[in-house]
Amino acid sequence: MERNLAVLMMVMAMMMSTSSASSLVTFIFGDSLTEVGNNNYLQLSLAKSNYPYYGIDFAGRKATGRFTNGRTIGDIISAKLGIPSPPPYLSLSPTNDAILKGVNYASGGAGILNDTGLYFIQRLSFDDQIKGFEKTKQWMKAKIGDEAANKLCNEAVYFIGIGSNDYVNNFLQPFLAAGQQYTHDEFVELLISTLSEQLLRLYQLGARKMVFHGLGPLGCIPSQRVKSSRRQCLSQVNQWVQQFNSKVNKLIANLNAHLPSSQLIFADTYQEVLDLIENPTAYGFKVSNTSCCNVDTKLGGLCLPNSKLCSNRSDYVFWDAFHPSDAANVVLAQHFFNTIFSNSPSPAPLPSS
Numbered sequence: 362m363e364r365n366l367a368v369l370m371m372v373m374a375m376m377m378s379t380s381s382a383s384s385l386v387t388f389i390f391g392d393s394l395t396e397v398g399n400n401n402y403l404q405l406s407l408a409k410s411n412y413p414y415y416g417i418d419f420a421g422r423k424a425t426g427r428f429t430n431g432r433t434i435g436d437i438i439s440a441k442l443g444i445p446s447p448p449p450y451l452s453l454s455p456t457n458d459a460i461l462k463g464v465n466y467a468s469g470g471a472g473i474l475n476d477t478g479l480y481f482i483q484r485l486s487f488d489d490q491i492k493g494f495e496k497t498k499q500w501m502k503a504k505i506g507d508e509a510a511n512k513l514c515n516e517a518v519y520f521i522g523i524g525s526n527d528y529v530n531n532f533l534q535p536f537l538a539a540g541q542q543y544t545h546d547e548f549v550e551l552l553i554s555t556l557s558e559q560l561l562r563l564y565q566l567g568a569r570k571m572v573f574h575g576l577g578p579l580g581c582i583p584s585q586r587v588k589s590s591r592r593q594c595l596s597q598v599n600q601w602v603q604q605f606n607s608k609v610n611k612l613i614a615n616l617n618a619h620l621p622s623s624q625l626i627f628a629d630t631y632q633e634v635l636d637l638i639e640n641p642t643a644y645g646f647k648v649s650n651t652s653c654c655n656v657d658t659k660l661g662g663l664c665l666p667n668s669k670l671c672s673n674r675s676d677y678v679f680w681d682a683f684h685p686s687d688a689a690n691v692v693l694a695q696h697f698f699n700t701i702f703s704n705s706p707s708p709a710p711l712p713s714s
Contacts, residue, residue: 385444386463386513388568390490391522393469393684395435398426399485400469402451406483408470413666414654418674418687428469428663429680430653431687435465435520437694450485450493455500461513464497466490472526473556479537481530487523491562498566514567515622521560522574524605527552529579529683533598545601553608557616564620572626573613575606577634583652584662584682592650594638606631633696637678637689644692646678653677653686 389395393408400406409426410416416424418431426449427433439446447463468485470478475486485493501510532539532548539548563571579585580598589595610627617623641649653671654664662682664670671677675688685693 385442386461386517387439387442387444387447387520388463388494388517389435389447389465389467389520390487390494391467391520391574392471392526393428393467394525395433395465395467395520395522396426396428396449396469397433397435397446397465397467398449399451399465399467400483401426402449403468403483403485406470406481408468408478408481408484410469410663414664414668414670417670426469428684429687429690430674432690434690434694435467437690438520441694450490450497453497455503458504460497460500461505463517464494466493467522470526470530471523472531473524473552473559474527474531474539476539477527477531487556487559491559491566494563495566511567515569517568517570519563519568519571520574521571524552524556524576524609525579528576528598528601528605529582529584533585545604549601549605549608552605553612556609557612560612560616560625561620564616564623569622570624572628573609575609575627575629575631576602577631578602578638581635581638582683583650583656583679584658586650587658587682599635603631630693634693637692641678645675646688647676649678651677652679652681654681656682658682 393410398411400409401411410428411424411426413424414430416422416427416430419425419427427436436446445462447465448459450464450466453460453464466485468490470481470484471486471490472478473487475488477486478484498510498514501513505513531537532543532545534540543551560571578594578599579602580595585595585598586592606629610629613625613627617625637644637646638649641647648671653674653676655669656662656664664681674680674686677686678689680686
């Protein structure tokens with residue numbers, strides 16, 4: 362635990378350094394919480410958000426493929442670091458110089474397991490995203506040579522946030538095999554063993570500074586609350602999430618102990634997200650038990666173009682049945698920085714509704 366905190370502070374201090382901020386390279390892996398448009402390029406994908414009212418509070422009021430009304434946490438953190446938010450991997454070509462400045466591989470519906478989100482038809486699983494990074498590195502070598510590409514990858518920071526869909530769009534779905542085939546203890550061991558191989562693969566490709574974002578209280582998101590007759594958080598789901606987080610934390614400590622020069626971090630955001638949901642007024646919100654967009658969870662829980670919106674989007678913690686609002690993402694990103702730095706920047710402004 363102490364080593365993890367020390368490494369995290371070192372990595373984040375490097376990221377916040379004004380001398381290095383402009384040259385900082387970040388690679389982002391994950392699901393719909395951090396996607397910036399990869400699924401737009403997957404013709405058959407059913408996990409898309411490139412339509413109104415997504416993006417209504419984003420620059421130009423444009424739906425870009427982000428699963429929120431505005432910015433992701435990744436967008437906000439990039440702005441705080443003074444760097445552009447990395448573009449989607451599938452938007453880039455081998456000759457594009459943007460590959461040298463950071464890439465976002467995140468894909469809505471993605472999971473640690475390759476069969477997670479199977480009913481979305483197309484999405485980039487974590488394995489697919491790692492293969493994408495491997496291809497990106499080959500493109501880098503062709504542009505700047507092996508030595509420079511290896512150095513760039515060793516010095517870059519890798520943000521990884523994945524695992525939510527392995528629960529929401531796999532284990533917790535009664536019509537899928539995982540929930541019937543495994544007990545939760547067996548399922549979480551499958552997740553951890555698979556994740557271990559994936560993180561090792563990234564390390565072999567040159568990743569050294571990796572920050573893995575733990576899961577939040579999935580039992581409290583609107584899509585799960587509707588399963589409760591009183592719209593309460595599902596305590597069993599939250600207990601499973603905490604079990605997953607604990608095992609990932611131990612996995613990362615073990616990898617750090619055995620991989621030379623590794624600087625892997627487990628960023629536990631569970632309690633912060635839970636506090637935001639349980640005490641929304643303390644953060645300037647009014648509603649945290651349902652979403653701003655009036656969604657039909659039987660049809661997937663996304664904000665369709667014919668959906669009805671709340672009157673004030675900044676009052677709501679959740680935008681749709683799964684994803685935080687722009688205003689909530691601001692709070693969560695700022696809290697993360699405040700946890701690490703006592704002299705962190707002032708909060709990003711809330712979007713205008």
